[in-house]
Amino acid sequence: MQFLxxxxxxxxxxxxPDEQLMRAMGQLIDEMTAEGTLLDTAGLRPTVEGKRVRLRSGRISVFDGPFTETREVIGGYAILEAPTMQRAVELTRRFLALHGEGWELECEVRQMERGPDGCG
Incomplete structure (x- = not known):
């Protein structure tokens, strides 16, 4: 199963992240990629560079960032391969543990659902 x-x-x-944390994350990414549990990962550019596309009442609108009304934003993602949600959470904990004290991060882990043709 795949998890986001x-x-x-x-x-x-x-x-x-400082240089030491970046090295530790690089090592973890290499390890998890080699073991087949990490399929893809990336950080996201700041919301000031982003757009929101919204459908409301049949009308599509586009809004420029930054999105000041949003307190928390998605700063990055990882696509994980795991047999269970519990294992996907364990893999996510490995990432968070690298940061140590002084950081306040939160990850949301959700199973990906694909249709019979492989599309979402």
Whole structure:
């Protein structure tokens, strides 16, 4: 089964990873990729560079970032391969544990659902 782990951050209050943390994350990414549990991962650019596309009452609108009304945003993601939700949570905990004290992060883990043709 595949799971999407979404990293929620407070964009205005989140620290930037230092060189040591970046090296540790690189090692973890390499390990999890080699063991087949990490299929893809990436950080996301700031919301000031983003757009929101909304459908409401049959009308589509596009809004420029930043999205100041949103306290937390998705700052990155990982697509995980795991036999159970419990295992996907364990894999996500490995990522969060690298950060140590001084960080306040939250990940939302959800199973991905694909149709018979492989599309969502």
């Amino acid at each position: 782990s979404m990293i929620r951050i407070n964009e205005n209050g989140t620290r930037r």
